[in-house]
Amino acid sequence: MSADTSQRRVVLVVDDEPFIRINAIDVLTDAGFDVLEAADADEALEIIATHSKIGVLFTDINMPGSMDGLDLARRVHSMRPDIHLILTSGKVRPNVEQIPDSGKFIGKPYQERQFVALVQAAFA
Template sequence: MDQPAATARPLALVVEDETVIRMETADLLADAGFEVLEAWNVVTALRQFERRSGIDLLVTDVQMPGGRDGFALAREVAARWPGVAIVVISGVSAPGLRDLPSEARFIPKPFSARVVLETVQEMTRDAGGAPQIA
């Protein structure tokens, strides 16, 4: 008897140096139907993109260790992996005119789970990436 093909879940990468916030954000996206990868800085995030094809969504904090921030990561991802939905979150740094790629979204901290999920759903709807949220 043939088994139905498994539906691939959209793939998200959460980049945050604060472990608890990273885990909570990853859990939020997993509960919404995403497969979630995690990274704690820009270098590990870029390694994830280089090693794993098909990342649909990047959710990143701005301030991280290592000399490069989430704004730089967002710009590099937009340039190297077009089509990835990008959400940048920060409680300290608001984006300047040239900080974010034009298609990226910014969410200030503190944020609600609902705002993140609605933003992600809106950004990935056309690409078929995000599951519907209740």
């Protein structure tokens, strides 16, 4: 990866399930992305506040805590409209109107190739 941070492709992965979060991080790292991680929405907002180079938020919808992934996506879109949104869930399937800023959705379990292609498209 280039030392020029303006060329970095940074993804923030948010999931309360450690195994699922680590798997997503491994897949993205292997695909050449820089990855940050958070276990819930509050932790994600703290990271976003201190990392200006995040280009994609990849978040689970169903999470415990002060807000779920849809609420997190709405909050991030209002704070940082430059961040592309990709949501995932194995329980709910939001319609396009529910995801801010033409964000994308991928159902769990997802194919790794499909997941990486969705993230790559967000940076294109």
